[in-house]
Amino acid sequence: VKEVANLSLVSSACDVVSAAYASTKESHPYVRSVCDAAEKGVQSVTEATASCVQPVLATLEPHVAAAGEYASKGLEKLGEKLPLLQKPVEQILSDTKELLSSRVADVRDKVLE
Numbered sequence: 001v002k003e004v005a006n007l008s009l010v011s012s013a014c015d016v017v018s019a020a021y022a023s024t025k026e027s028h029p030y031v032r033s034v035c036d037a038a039e040k041g042v043q044s045v046t047e048a049t050a051s052c053v054q055p056v057l058a059t060l061e062p063h064v065a066a067a068g069e070y071a072s073k074g075l076e077k078l079g080e081k082l083p084l085l086q087k088p089v090e091q092i093l094s095d096t097k098e099l100l101s102s103r104v105a106d107v108r109d110k111v112l113e
Contacts, residue, residue, distance in 0.1 A: 003071075003072055003075050004075065007079070007085045007086065008085070008086050008087055008088045009084065009085045009086070009087060009088065009089060009092065010085075011088070012088035012089040012090065013089050016089055021035070
């Protein structure tokens with residue numbers, strides 16, 4: 001999970017969503033109240049679940065470690081095949097706009113010929 005979260009695309013997307021969430025909470029007091037209540041509920045459920053699940057996780061730890069290794073190797077291969085994952089969202093959007101502008105210009109030039 002940490003490796004996926006550290007991918008530039010995932011990390012920057014989380015930053016964008018987090019900023020939008022914070023901005024929305026600041027701009028709309030009623031939404032803030034609902035979000036605060038939801039956050040407290042999630043925190044309580046997470047804390048309660050963590051204490052119940054801890055013994056099970058201790059038993060499964062060797063299996064989780066092995067699965068983590070396989071997932072890490074798979075993620076490395078995916079990163080090699082999809083270099084897009086190493087770019088932040090802003091750069092992907094910028095590159096896409098540039099590509100589209102170039103293609104539209106090419107089409108316009110062909111039409112005007």
